[in-house]
Amino acid sequence: MNLEINVDPTQAQGSRAILISDPAPSQPEILKQNIRIPTCVLYPPN
Numbered sequence: 105m106n107l108e109i110n111v112d113p114t115q116a117q118g119s120r121a122i123l124i125s126d127p128a129p130s131q132p133e134i135l136k137q138n139i140r141i142p143t144c145v146l147y148p149p150n
Contacts, residue, residue, distance in 0.1 A: 108125035 106125065107123065107127075110122045110124050112120055112122075
């Protein structure tokens, strides 16, 4: 998901950022075949 945010540093904190893009998320893709997940992603980070 891509977000476009306009930031105006001269505004007061809490009203500096304005969302420009559409906030509705895109639908997930359905793959035609299964993709194996690497086993390293199943372990917690060090």
